[in-house]
Structure formats: C-alpha cells, structure tokens
Amino acid sequence: MSVRELVVLGTASQVPTRHRNHNGYLLRWDGEGILFDPGEGTQRQMLRAGVAAHDLHRICVTHFHGDHSLGLAGVIQRINLDRVPHEITAHYPRSGQRFFDRLRYATAYRETVPLTEAPVDADGTLASTDSYELEARKLSHPVEAYGYRLVEPDGRRMLPERLASYGIRGADVGRIQREGALGDVTLGDVSELRRGQRFAFVMDTRLCDGVYELAQGCDLLVIESTFLDEDVRLAVDHGHLTAGQAGAVARDAGVRHLVLTHFSQRYSEPEEFARQARAAGFEGELTVAHDLLRVPVPKRQ
Numbered sequence: 001m002s003v004r005e006l007v008v009l010g011t012a013s014q015v016p017t018r019h020r021n022h023n024g025y026l027l028r029w030d031g032e033g034i035l036f037d038p039g040e041g042t043q044r045q046m047l048r049a050g051v052a053a054h055d056l057h058r059i060c061v062t063h064f065h066g067d068h069s070l071g072l073a074g075v076i077q078r079i080n081l082d083r084v085p086h087e088i089t090a091h092y093p094r095s096g097q098r099f100f101d102r103l104r105y106a107t108a109y110r111e112t113v114p115l116t117e118a119p120v121d122a123d124g125t126l127a128s129t130d131s132y133e134l135e136a137r138k139l140s141h142p143v144e145a146y147g148y149r150l151v152e153p154d155g156r157r158m159l160p161e162r163l164a165s166y167g168i169r170g171a172d173v174g175r176i177q178r179e180g181a182l183g184d185v186t187l188g189d190v191s192e193l194r195r196g197q198r199f200a201f202v203m204d205t206r207l208c209d210g211v212y213e214l215a216q217g218c219d220l221l222v223i224e225s226t227f228l229d230e231d232v233r234l235a236v237d238h239g240h241l242t243a244g245q246a247g248a249v250a251r252d253a254g255v256r257h258l259v260l261t262h263f264s265q266r267y268s269e270p271e272e273f274a275r276q277a278r279a280a281g282f283e284g285e286l287t288v289a290h291d292l293l294r295v296p297v298p299k300r301q
C-alpha cells in the first residue's frame with residue numbers, strides 16, 4: 001500500500017512565532033520523501049513529526065529567503081551524520097548557488113552521503129521516476145523563485161467484469177496490458193483510464209502564469225497565503241498572495257484539496273484565511289495548515 005501524504009513541519013513566513021515554526025514540508029510519495037523549503041528549525045520539527053533523515057530522497061527549495069532555506073545547513077549535516085544509505089538530490093534556483101554553497105558548508109562536518117546538486121534555471125521537467133515527473137515553473141517574487149509540481153503518469157485500470165466477458169484470464173491479462181491487444185480485443189475494451197495524481201507546491205509569489213500552471217488539476221495544492229485580502233497592496237508590493245487570491249487560483253484550477261500556509265505573524269485568526277478562500281468561490285476540501293499536521297493526498301476519483 002503506497003503512502004502519499006504531506007507532513008507540515010512549519011507554517012510561518014519571515015519569522016517563527018510561538019506557535020509556528022519557519023516553513024518546512026515533507027511530501028511522502030510512495031517510497032520517496034521530498035523535503036520542500038526547509039526553514040530554520042526544520043531538523044527539530046522533523047524529529048517532532050516522526051520524519052527521519054533516512055526518509056529524505058530529494059530537497060526542493062523555491063528561493064533563498066531564510067524562511068525557505070536556513071534549515072538546509074542542519075538538515076544536510078544530519079543526513080551525513082546519520083549516514084543515509086542513498087543519494088540525495090537538491091533542486092534550487094541556480095541564481096542562488098552561492099547561498100546553497102554557504103548553507104551546505106556552513107560549518108565543518110564529515111560528508112558521508114552523495115548529494116547531487118541539480119539547480120533549476122528554466123521551466124521544465126527536473127526528474128522522471130515510475131511514480132512521478134517533477135516539474136518547475138518560475139514564480140514572481142523579489143528574488144528568483146520556482147514552484148514545483150509532481151505529476152503521476154496516467155495509467156490504465158483493468159476491469160475484471162470486462163476481462164471475464166471476453167474470457168481473458170491468467171497470463172493473458174498481463175499480455176494484453178503489455179501488448180495493447182489480444183486477438184480482436186484491445187486494451188481499451190477491458191480497461192479504463194486511471195488519471196495520475198498531481199501535487200503542487202507554490203510559495204512566495206504574486207499571481208503569475210506559473211501559479212496557474214502549477215495548480216492546474218491538482219489533487220493537493222500547497223500554496224502560500226501570507227496576507228489577508230484587506231492587505232492586498234502589501235501582498236503585491238512584497239510578492240505574495242492573499243487568502244482570497246489563493247482560493248480563486250484553486251477554484252479556477254479545479255484543485256481538490258487546498259492547503260493554505262506561510263502566514264504573516266501579523267494575524268492571529270487562522271479561520272479568517274479559510275473564510276476568505278471560500279468567499280473567493282473555492283468549494284473543494286480546504287485546510288489552514290498548522291505545524292505537525294498530516295494531510296493525505298486525496299483518494300483517486
């Protein structure tokens with residue numbers, strides 16, 4: 001049984017608060033763990049959430065502001081201290097290479113684990129595995145930022161009653177899956193499309209094409225809503241979204257489960273973010289994130 005879930009490690013923008021750590025999110029996707037935007041304190045939040053360094057396979061950083069990257073130093077050293085037995089790959093904007101270098105080598109430690117640097121400098125596909133394609137899209141923020149999304153390839157679901165009606169059984173089931181036909185019977189006659197699942201991670205951006213492209217058709221969308229709608233001027237000036245803007249994006253993109261996060265410390269009422277996202281017309285499942293929350297990727301439709 002494959003596990004696909006989001007583990008929220010931190011939800012504060014800019015500065016941590018008494019109740020919110022700097023950003024940090026782990027996505028478990030089948031056997032892989034992808035760490036997004038480890039802010040300061042992420043190593044300890046992993047401990048509190050039951051996430052081990054061994055669970056990590058990939059790190060994706062949207063941009064080099066502290067709330068999205070200061071945790072790299074600690075997490076990378078922990079990966080090496082624990083001698084994680086597999087390679088780790090890190091993605092981040094190439095324009096921030098000097099920051100990545102400093103964080104990776106912030107203090108002395110013994111490197112024991114191969115860490116592949118795979119910086120991003122354009123929209124496109126970063127990696128392909130059996131269970132997902134990882135893509136990046138440029139966002140709009142005062143420093144260069146990229147959002148990420150995972151797209152599972154579409155597959156086919158075999159229909160037992162159709163197989164039975166054509167008398168196909170045993171090894172012939174595998175044969176028609178591999179070869180696409182068996183005599184006059186095609187794969188389409190005995191199966192239906194199984195749409196791949198989609199997850200997107202959109203942090204620190206104004207509204208821009210990249211936001212909509214990343215969100216399109218997502219089963220689970222994690223998106224920043226730093227500000228409430230009444231502060232939309234501040235949001236635009238600083239390169240952020242409001243709760244209402246995030247809700248409207250999710251509505252237009254057909255998102256199934258929307259997770260709002262990356263909140264400014266100026267607000268004390270989390271429910272207001274949900275209310276504004278709803279007022280923008282989003283009708284799917286909605287979560288206002290808090291630290292250590294787990295959100296499963298919604299079941300296939």
Ligand SMILES: [Zn+2]
Nearest residue numbers: 013014067204
């Ligand atoms: Zn931020």
